[in-house]
Amino acid sequence: MVCAWTEDFSGYVIDYGCYPDQRRDYFTLRDANPTLLSVAPGTAQEGAIFAGLQGLTADLLGREWQQDGGGILRIGACLIDANWGASTDTVYEFCRRSTFGGVLMPSHGRYVGAASVPFAEYKRQPGERVGHNWRIPSTYGKRACRHVTYDTNYWKTFVFARLTVAMGDRSCLSIFGTEPNRHRLLSEHITAEYPVTTQGRGRTVEEWKARPNHPDNHWFDCLVGNAVAASMLGVHLETGTKIERKRISLRELAERPTARQLAEQTARKQATIPEHMRRR
Structure with missing residues (x-):
């Protein structure tokens, strides 16, 4: 999924899809065809994932995106979900070797419930970069590649809040096109989970749960990752009126x-x- 963001967190889903291309509007992960293994014959699972990441990033990160008012943009940050244990090492190795390493980073969503220690209370370690409910730990160990971890519950709630903002208002999140049926599968992924308000340790948190019979939430995860990447690039919600400060000599x-x-x-x-x- 590719999103564009303004400085006040107004967001625009400008492209999304599946690699390899399924050539149909409606499908599930279970019946996906072709698969990564089928387009990378002679490889095992790790090799197929590596080849898939190469093909997808070459397409997206090498592309120029035209703005309506003129001008060209390129993708400024790209997160790759590294939480699936079977692919974690492959994702790290790919990010380390890729020619697009300057914008690529493995990502890990972390469950932070009401009874958990919130990101804001973590003790900052030397070399860490800390942001709004995300942090980039210092590099150590065999995976010599920096990665980002983020509070999944917080960012899912944040994304849903953007979707409820009226079109045209500040910090609204919108999807391209004018044909709702075109985005039926996307809407099912985004609504594959629901929030449950819980309390603990003096905090109230919306914890997200999977709906029965809605196995696929992958584009929802993509959308959440996009919001985190935007925050890493300096995008933030405006929380009040800015005070103009006059420079004095x-x-x-x-x-x-x-x-x-x-x-x-x-x-x-x-x-x-x-x-x-x-x-x-």
């Missing part, structure tokens, strides 16, 4: 009266006011 600062001088000025003014006026 050192000379102006030096000419400002001190607290003592201000007190003396006030005393002189008080002395010029008649007694009966001061009492009022």
Whole structure:
């Protein structure tokens, strides 16, 4: 999934799909055909995943995206889900070797419930980069590749909040096109989970659960990962009116009266006011 974001977290889903291309509008992971193994003959599971990542990133990250008002953009950050244990090492190895390594990063969604320690309370370690409910630990061990971890419950709630904002309002998340039926499968992925409000340790958290008979939520995960990547690039919600701060020179600062001088000025003014006026 590819999304574009403005600085105030207005989002636009501009492309999404499946690799290899399924050549149909409706399918599930269980009946996907062709598969990664079928388009990379002679490989085992790890090799097929590696080849699939190569093909997909070459297409997306090598592409230029045209803006409506003119100008061209490229993808600024790309996260690859590394939570599936069977593919974790392959994802790390691919990100380390890829020519697009500057924008690629393995990602891990973490379950942070009401009774869990929130990201904001984690003790920051040397070399870590910490953001809004995500952090990039320092690199160590056999996987010599930096990765990002994020609070899955928080970011799923965040994405759903963006979807409920009215079209045209600030921080709205919208999907391309004007034909709702075209996005039927996407909508099923996004609604494959539901929030349950829970309390613990003095916190209230929406914990997300899978709906029965809705096995596929992969594009929902893609959308959440896109929001995290946007936050990593500096996108944030505006929480209030910005205060314009005027720059002043050192000379102006030096000419400002001190607290003592201000007190003396006030005393002189008080002395010029008649007694009966001061009492009022």
